[in-house]
Amino acid sequence: MKRSYGIITIDEDKCQGCVNCMMSCRTEAIRIFEGKARIVTNRCIYCGKCFRDCPEHAITSRTHGLEDLKNFKYTIVIPSSTIYSQLPGEREPNRILCALKALGFDHVYEEAIGAEEASIATQEYLKGYQGPYPLISSLCPAIIRLIQIRFPHFVDQINPIDLPAEIVAKDIRKAKAKELGITQEELGIFYLVPCPAKMVAVTKTETKERSFIDGTISIADIYGELMAALREVREEEGLQKASSAGIGWAVKGGEIRELEPRRWLRGDKESIVVDGIKNAIKVLDEIENGKLRNIEFIEARACPEGCVGGALTVADRYVSRGRIRKLMLSHGSESVVDRAEVVKRFKEGYYFFEKGLKPKPFAVRLDTDxxxxxxxxxxxxxxxxxxxxxxxxxxxxxxxxxxxxxxxxxxxxxxxxxxxxxxxxxxxxxxxxxxxxxxxxxxxxxxx
Ligand code: SF4
Ligand code: SF4
CATH class of the missing domain: 1.10.15.40 (Electron transport complex subunit B, putative Fe-S cluster)
Incomplete structure (x- = not known):
């Protein structure tokens, strides 16, 4: 029997009630009841750590698959930059994008372009930001949810710039539908994700009425088909455009790297990169208790090493980090996006969340009286x-x-x-x- 908890499913026939998942969950969101794991959904941050730590592979998540492409006249995939680190022996991003197209998508646009736009938008935002400090990155939806649940008074300190994939989808949705002469509903935009947190951030978006993305597909789900497609792919020119400025967001520190060297951050303040939920909780606790002061910006990632360590990826996270670093060295560091255009759009409010995030404090309620x-x-x-x-x-x-x-x-x-x-x-x-x-x-x- 399979039991669903939002996008997460536990296969109770596989679950042995071994408590591994329960002991690994940093937000105490799992209980074992009658020998089977159960999720307390209002405590879950969708980090996927339990997926990795379940020896029976009983915990999974899925929202869409390649079979959903047929529901649209024209389909686009926005791959997380993490995909460039996942395929052994294949280091050429353009070939990977061509292989993705060969799986049935009509076009492919890189998430990394959205990351480059988000970098510039954040730089502009920081110029006028007067506190409260620290400003916290909005990149990792698992960390956002952790803040909503456990550190609700920090919610207003989350950078209000949208997810890179949403920015790309927003950039292309209207224009592409117009160019093709189809309605926006006939255009299907899918996001290839490294983690369940990004699945939830898109399919249950809290920052706008409706996501610009129609569905999410996990890297792990299409890995086998992608490997097969790579063997026979016919390469097209120029699908890969992003620079190291955007690709680098796949690893921890990739976001802050674009803020620090050009001194978008103030010299008299510190900035922090933290990975892993346990470490993020420790840092946020220390800020809350006044032990860590003078921090201007925090890039926090739920997964060790960043998105290359996401629960829906396939390759070893340390090998993946090395692959992304090599790719960054071989790609230029100059952003391919038109800075003046991004600044203009920033001033028009284009990159901001349409709705503010709300605190969702988890407090054990012992009685209504x-x-x-x-x-x-x-x-x-x-x-x-x-x-x-x-x-x-x-x-x-x-x-x-x-x-x-x-x-x-x-x-x-x-x-x-x-x-x-x-x-x-x-x-x-x-x-x-x-x-x-x-x-x-x-x-x-x-x-x-
Ligand atoms: S996804 Fe993360 S927060 Fe949710 S139950 Fe699993 S380990 Fe806990
Ligand atoms: S670090 Fe990246 S892959 Fe991991 S939960 Fe956050 S957004 Fe997802």
């Missing part, structure tokens, strides 16, 4: 201190504190803790022994 909630809080704390504090996960909850929350909310029973269960059995055994010692007074005493 405040007085009862305070009572339950006391009970929860008593339960918590009575637990062994081993955070072993055997109860199907990631740690003892989360288990105490679940018990007081009626989502778990105290005997789900193996230690509490053993204590209960011991107490019961002692009680049985005491009862066994008792005899009705009408009977003769033992030994007579």
């Amino acid at each position: 405040p007085l009862k909630a305070v009572e339950k809080m006391k009970v929860r704390d008593e339960i918590h201190v009575s637990l062994p504090g081993l955070d072993c996960g055997a109860c199907g909850t990631p740690n003892c504190r989360a288990f105490a929350d679940d018990v007081v909310q009626g989502k778990a029973e105290i005997t789900d803790c193996i230690f509490k269960w053993r204590e209960g059995v011991k107490d019961l055994a002692q009680e049985v022994m005491q009862w066994a010692e008792k005899r009705p007074h009408s009977l003769p005493k033992r030994g007579r």
Whole structure:
């Protein structure tokens, strides 16, 4: 049986309830119930870490596939720059783009061009930005969701410049439909993504009424077909246009690299690149607690090494990082986009989110009645201190504190803790022994 949680699916026939996913999830979004993993969706940031850490490959995500191309008269794919690092033996981006076209798309436009536009737009935004600091990159949707859930007061500090792929789709949608003489609905724009977070950012966009992209396809899903297409591809000239300025966004530090050297960031302040959710939480915690100060800009990526480490990629993240770096060296660093045009559009508001992001704080709500909630809080704390504090996960909850929350909310029973269960059995055994010692007074005493 398969159980869906938005774009994530858990195949319960494969899931062995081994708790690996639960222990690896940094936002405590997984519980094990009746031997199967379940996702608490309002805690999930769609990072995909659990996909990677499930030894049974029971957790997956998908929104669209190549079969969806037939629903449109003309189709376009916008590949994440990560694709340039995924195919062993193939280093030539133009051939990769040609092979993508051969899978059935009518045209291909690089996400990296949108990244170059986003770089310039962010540079312009920083010129007039007066705080609050730090400004936080909007590139990684998993980090955005982490902020919405866990650091909601930082939501207004997220850079309001749109995702590179959305910028590309916006650039081409209207113009291409007009050029082809078809309606915008007949034009299908697909985004080839490295992670579930980008799937959600597009299919459930919160920054506009409707995404400029019609569907997302994961790199892992088309990997085999793409490898086959590469063997026979006939190369066309000039599909690949982006420079290292945009391609570099596939790895951690790629975004900030375009802000620092030209001094778009202030010299008297620091900028930070952080990768991995655990590290991002630590940095945001330190900023919140005033331990890290004077930071102007943060580029935070949920995946180690950046998008090359995305959960829906195929190649080793360190090898992929090396491939992107080599590509950056062999490609010019001068952006191919028309800077004056981007600045003009920036001033017209073209690159900004159409709707502001909203905080979505995850707070354990013990009761709707405040007085009862305070009572339950006391009970929860008593339960918590009575637990062994081993955070072993055997109860199907990631740690003892989360288990105490679940018990007081009626989502778990105290005997789900193996230690509490053993204590209960011991107490019961002692009680049985005491009862066994008792005899009705009408009977003769033992030994007579
Ligand atoms: S996708 Fe990430 S946040 Fe969601 S359940 Fe998996 S590990 Fe946790
Ligand atoms: S770092 Fe990149 S691949 Fe990983 S979750 Fe964020 S956007 Fe997706």
